[in-house]
Amino acid sequence: MPGPGEYRDSPVRSYVVTGGRAAPTRNTVRPETLVIAASPGKPLPVTASRTERALLGMCRQLLSLAEAAVHLELPASVVMVVASDLIDSGHLVVRTPTDEPVNRDLLKELLNGLRKLV
Amino acid sequence: MVSANSFEPPAGGTTANGASYLADTVEHSAKILVVGAFGVGKTTLIGSVSEIKPLRTEESMTTASVGVDDLAGLEGKRETTVAMDFGRVTVTPTLVLYLFGTPGQRRFWDLWEGLAEGAVGVLVLVDTRRLERSFEVLDQLETQLAELPFAVAVNHFPDSPRHEVDELIEALDLPPGTPVIDCDARSHPGSVKALITLVEHALAARKMAQV
Numbered sequence: 001m002p003g004p005g006e007y008r009d010s011p012v013r014s015y016v017v018t019g020g021r022a023a024p025t026r027n028t029v030r031p032e033t034l035v036i037a038a039s040p041g042k043p044l045p046v047t048a049s050r051t052e053r054a055l056l057g058m059c060r061q062l063l064s065l066a067e068a069a070v071h072l073e074l075p076a077s078v079v080m081v082v083a084s085d086l087i088d089s090g091h092l093v094v095r096t097p098t099d100e101p102v103n104r105d106l107l108k109e110l111l112n113g114l115r116k117l118v
Numbered sequence: 119m120v121s122a123n124s125f126e127p128p129a130g131g132t133t134a135n136g137a138s139y140l141a142d143t144v145e146h147s148a149k150i151l152v153v154g155a156f157g158v159g160k161t162t163l164i165g166s167v168s169e170i171k172p173l174r175t176e177e178s179m180t181t182a183s184v185g186v187d188d189l190a191g192l193e194g195k196r197e198t199t200v201a202m203d204f205g206r207v208t209v210t211p212t213l214v215l216y217l218f219g220t221p222g223q224r225r226f227w228d229l230w231e232g233l234a235e236g237a238v239g240v241l242v243l244v245d246t247r248r249l250e251r252s253f254e255v256l257d258q259l260e261t262q263l264a265e266l267p268f269a270v271a272v273n274h275f276p277d278s279p280r281h282e283v284d285e286l287i288e289a290l291d292l293p294p295g296t297p298v299i300d301c302d303a304r305s306h307p308g309s310v311k312a313l314i315t316l317v318e319h320a321l322a323a324r325k326m327a328q329v
Contacts, residue, residue, distance in 0.1 A: 030236050031175075031204075032147040032216040034140065061139035064147060064216060066204055070173040076202075077177060077232070096145045101236035106213070107321045110148050110238065113209025114314045117167075118307045 014078045017051050022077075024084035031066035031076045034095040035059050035083060042091050051082050056091055138170050143211040150313060151233060153220045154243035155251035159273040160219035161203045163243060163303035167217060167310060168205025175202050177229055200226060215313075222255035227262070239267035239320045241312060243303065246278045249289060256290055267323045269316040271301040 015022075037059045044053060051074065058068050069079040086092035152160045165172045177200050203219040218233055220226065222242075234240075240259060244252045252270075259268050270292065272281075281289070283298050292298070297315045302308040 030149070031218070031233070032149040032236070034144065034147050034214070062142060062144060063139055064206070064214075066175060066216065066218075067138075067173060067206070069175050075177050076175045098146075102148070102238055102320075104321070104324060106146060106148055107238065107317060107324065109146075109210055109213050110215060111314065111317045111321060113213055114215075114310055114317060117207070117209065117310045118314070 014075060017049070017074065017078050018081040021081050024080045025088055026084045028094075028097065028099070029065065029080045029084050029087070030101075031064065031069070031080070033065050033080075033083075034062055035065060035068070035087070035092050036062045036095060038091055038093050044091060049082075051078075052086060052091075055079065055082055056086060059092060062095060140214055141208060141211065144208065144214050145212040147214050147216060149216045149218060149233075149237045150316065151218050151220055151230070151237050151240045152243060153222045153230075153240055153255050154273075155222050155245065155248065155255070158243045158245045158248075158251075159303035160243055163241075163271075163273070163301070163309045163312070164203060164205040164217045164219050166304055166306050166308075167207050167313065169207050170205060172203045172205045172219075175204070176200070177202055200229060202229070217313075222252070222258075224254050224258070227258055230258070230263070234263050234266055237266060239269070239316050241316050242268055242270045243301075244270055244272050244286075244290070245275065246272055246281055246286075247275065252290060256292070260293065267316070267320040269297040269299065269312070269319050271299050271303075271312040271315075273301055273303045 037056055044056065051072070054072055055068055058071060065079050065083055066076045068083075069076040072079060083092055087094060152163055154160050161172055200221065202221075205217050206214055207217070208214045220230055220233060240263070242252065242255055242259065259266065270286070270290065272278075272286065286292075286298055287296070297319050299312050299315045301312040
C-alpha cells in the first residue's frame with residue numbers, strides 16, 4: 001500500500017470503468033451511503049461490466065460505498081458512478097434515501113450513541 | 119463498556135475478501151471528517167474509535183497537484199491518487215458513523231469539497247509542536263466551508279508544549295465559540311470525547327441557525 005500522497009498507477013484508467021464519466025448520475029450518492037442488493041435479486045443484463053457484477057456481489061448485505069470501494073480496489077469516486085447506475089436500474093438499493101443527511105434527530109442520536117461509548 | 123445499553127456492533131458477517139458487513143438494523147449513516155497535517159495522528163484517532171481496522175481508499179486527483187507535485191517524466195499524466203483512511207463505528211443499532219481522514223494541505227482541497235457534502239462536521243487535529251501547519255486547514259474551513267461546524271482537538275505527544283486554551287485560540291485565530299479540546303488520539307475514550315465535543319457544537323450551531 002502506498003503512503004499518503006504517494007503515486008500509484010493502475011493499468012486500467014478510472015474513466016474506462018466509468019465509461020468516461022467523472023460524476024455519478026445521482027448527487028445523493030456519497031462514500032458513506034449505505035447500499036444493499038435489491039431483494040428479490042434482479043439478474044444483471046449480459047452487457048453488465050465486471051465492476052458492476054463485483055459491486056453487486058459485494059453488496060449482498062449492507063455496506064457503505066467507501067468500504068465496497070476498498071474491497072474492490074477502486075477509488076470511491078469510481079464506485080459511486082457505478083453504484084448510481086445500479087441504483088438507477090433497480091439492482092442496488094439505498095438504505096433510507098434522504099435529501100437531508102444531517103438533521104437534528106440524527107445529531108441527537110449520534111450524540112447519545114457516542115456518549116454511551118465512553 | 120459498562121453501559122446497560124451497549125451492544126455488540128458488527129453483526130453482519132464478512133465477504134469473501136474480508137469486508138465486514140453492517141448489522142441489518144442500521145438505517146442511517148453519518149460522517150465526520152478528521153483533518154490535519156501529515157503525521158498529526160488522524161489515522162491513529164480513527165483507529166482508536168473504529169470497530170474495523172482503518173481502511174484506505176485511493177482517490178483520483180487531477181489538476182490540483184500540478185505545480186506542486188513533481189511531474190518530471192510524467193508529462194502525460196493527468197491523474198494522480200491520494201490515499202484516504204477511514205473507519206466506522208456503529209453508535210446505535212440504527213446509526214453508523216464514518217470517520218474520514220483527509221490531508222490538510224492546500225493541494226488536497228479538491229478532495230474535501232466532495233467529502234464535506236453531508237458531513238456532520240470536521241474535527242481538526244492539531245500538533246502544538248507544529249502549530250503553523252494547521253493554518254492552511256483552518257483557513258480552508260473558515261473561508262471555503264464556512265457552514266460546516268468544526269472543533270479543534272490538540273493531540274498530545276510526549277514532547278508537546280502545553281498551551282492554555284486561550285493562547286491556542288489566539289495563536290490559531292479561531293472564530294469565537296470554536297471548541298478546543300485536549301486529546302490523546304491513541305486513547306479510545308479520548309478520541310470519543312473529542313467527537314462528542316464536535317457533535318455538541320454542531321447541534322448548538324444548528325439551534326442558533328434556526329432561531
